[in-house]
Amino acid sequence: MTHAHHPGGVLLPLLVVVAAAGYAILTAITPGWPGRRILSFLTGAVLLVAGLMPGMSPWPAGDFRTHMLQHLLIGMLAPLALVLGAPMTLLLRAIPRRAGRVVGRLLRSRAVHAVANPVVALTLNLGGIAVLYLTPLYAATVRDPALHLLVHVHFLLAGYLFAWVVAGPDPAPRRPAVPVRLVILGVAIAFHAIFSQLMFAGLFVDLPVPRAEREGGAELMYYGGDIAELLLAAALVTRWRPRRQGTNTARTQSSFLSLKMR
Incomplete structure (x- = not known):
């Protein structure tokens, strides 16, 4: 089974390059921006471009292993690296105060509060995997390039959301204590482990692909x-200061409420 031609072919990687260039420009006008943040964001951009270009895979474009490699790059590794670049904090430091207030109001909106919750992010992430592989959706994406693109967009956004609310340096509303987030991350790890074993055995999944590819x-x-997920856990625990958790939580909430750190 061969994937239809991807509609975003060159355009999507180009948009990623433009976003990376915009990030670099913002760092140039923001004195003291950490180099590790720059390296992280640019690494995420490179991983995302690689995921959007199946020709870079060691397997053919229509091979299910290429699809899974894309899923890992687009939905897990690239979002984590992008999140660790703290793009929202950079944007708020670089733009004028009035524009920062507009962005702040947007981030304090009910819609953002509704999704910026680790449980919601986990549900969107794992639910997307379940729907894609337990239903005929995967076969449909093979035939329909637009649907294939939408699935990639979902995994990118869901992966970014999950990484942000679990371990992102950018302020987030309704972010629970670190131990709670570690438990949620543990659920994600267990889900991936169990689901991948079911997929290996061919149980319950709807994947019309050769056995070796599956x-x-x-x-x-x-x-x-x-x-x-271990990298995400490392990002979470390295920023954890248990003795000052209350102080850090209050500081994060204060930062989120102001969202204009100048």
């Missing part, structure tokens, strides 16, 4: 998912 894709999900 098993190879399952192995990529198992080991690649572990790597991505």
Whole structure:
């Protein structure tokens, strides 16, 4: 089974390059912006471009293993690296005060509060995986390039949201304590481990692909998912200061309420 031609072919990677260039410009007008943030965001952009270009995969474009590699890059590894670049904090420091207030009001909106919750983010993330592989949706994406693109967009946004609310340096509303977020991350790790084993065995999944491709894709999900989630856990615990948790939480809430750090 071969994927239809991707509608975003060159345009989507080009948009990522433009976004990376915009980030670089903002860092140039923001004195003292940490180099590690720049490196992280640019790494995320490179991973995202690689995920959007199946020709860079070691397997053919229509191979299920290529699809799974794209899923790992677009939905897990690239979002984490992008989030660790703290793009929202950079934007708020670089733009004029009045524009910062507009962005702040948007981020304090009910819609953002509704989705900026680790449980909601987890549901969107894992739910997308379940729907894609347990229903005929995957086969439909193979035939319909527009649907294929929408699935990539969903995984990118869901992955970014999950990384942001779990371990992102940018302020987030309704962010629970670190131990709670570690439990939520543990649920994600367990889900990926169990689901990848079911996929390897061909149980309950709806994947009209050769067995070798299905098993190879399952192995990529198992080991690649572990790597991505362990990196996310590391990002979370390295920023954790248990003795000052109350102070840090109050500071984060204050930062989110102002959202214009100048």
